Amino acid sequence: MSVTEVTASGTRRAVTRSWVPEVPVALEFNGLAYAVMMATPRDLDDFAAGFALSEGLAASVRDITDIAVAEVDNGWVVRAALTGLGIDKLTERVRTRVAESSCGLCGIENLAAVARPLPLVASHGAIEPAAIFAALAAMEPQQPLARETGAAHAAAWVSAEGTIGCLREDVGRHNAMDKLIGAMARAARPLSHGFVLSTARCSYEIVEKAVRGRATTLVCMSLPTSMAVARAEAAGLSLWALAREDSVLLVNDASA
The missing domain is CATH 3.40.140.10 (Cytidine Deaminase, domain 2)
Incomplete structure (x- = not known):
């Protein structure tokens, strides 16, 4: 896209710039609408799997199956199936969630949820x-x-x-x-x-x-x-x- 660059000295010139793609991406697990994120529509199968893991909806990647990515009017939909313990958490979060965002505390039910213990990471050596x-x-x-x-x-x-x-x-x-x-x-x-x-x-x-x-x-x-x-x-x-x-x-x- 052609835009106008204005310098501190007041000169103007036409330059060409590209914009990073940003579209709504709906994440559905087990047929339930879980979140709508503003994201770049590439590697969306990885996105759905990583989101489920980092949100605690899946204990391992083996609990995530049948990932399907589809472009729809006004955005994209990524559907996946969850098995294991994530099903109960999925149902509870869908019931209580009132807002969606790619960051922040939106959707967390209460302040205590912010301080939930994290799993301990594995023993590891130092990085040089x-x-x-x-x-x-x-x-x-x-x-x-x-x-x-x-x-x-x-x-x-x-x-x-x-x-x-x-x-x-x-x-x-x-x-x-x-x-x-x-x-x-x-x-x-x-x-x-x-x-x-x-x-x-x-x-x-x-x-x-x-x-x-x-x-x-x-x-x-x-x-x-x-x-x-x-x-x-x-x-x-x-x-x-x-x-x-x-x-x-x-x-x-x-x-x-």
């Missing part, structure tokens, strides 16, 4: 800072949507040596994390063997998704919130923040 710097240097070329639009978040799984093994993009930071969790789970590749690198603001939701996705180390490009730090400490998640090309902060070292 050199691996983080190597991944940061390699990340931008693997973000085509961000390069094209300048408005997409990314979440990546990185090996202990600093090699990016899987990356997903989305307009929503939580969605990118869910897509990564789903992609890795569906490929039977554990997030615990290495670390997760996210362009997102390091909020408590990103920490919780990382923990429920069974990551052991999370690296974010921003500083964490107080609740993010508290949740990481409680779950035993190693947390690095403010990752830059030449520096990074070790916020919580839970390595064995």
Whole structure:
């Protein structure tokens, strides 16, 4: 699309820009409408699987079957079947949920739900800072949507040596994390063997998704919130923040 760029000196010129796709994506589990998220319509099968895992609707990817993605008027619908313990939680959440959002506390029934204990992450070794710097240097070329639009978040799984093994993009930071969790789970590749690198603001939701996705180390490009730090400490998640090309902060070292 052609737009006008205006500089501080007052000059104007026509430039071409692309916009990051953002559409409503309805998630339906067992025939029940669970959530409508604003998301980028790619890797939606990974998104549905990762969302179910990070929301606690499924204990493992084996509990998620028959994922079907369909474009409809005004958006997309992703349908999946859940088995196991997630069925009861699905029914209860659908009954009590009054609002939907890709972030924040919308849909949580009460304040006590915010502080529910997280599962403890697996015992893990320390990540070398050199691996983080190597991944940061390699990340931008693997973000085509961000390069094209300048408005997409990314979440990546990185090996202990600093090699990016899987990356997903989305307009929503939580969605990118869910897509990564789903992609890795569906490929039977554990997030615990290495670390997760996210362009997102390091909020408590990103920490919780990382923990429920069974990551052991999370690296974010921003500083964490107080609740993010508290949740990481409680779950035993190693947390690095403010990752830059030449520096990074070790916020919580839970390595064995």
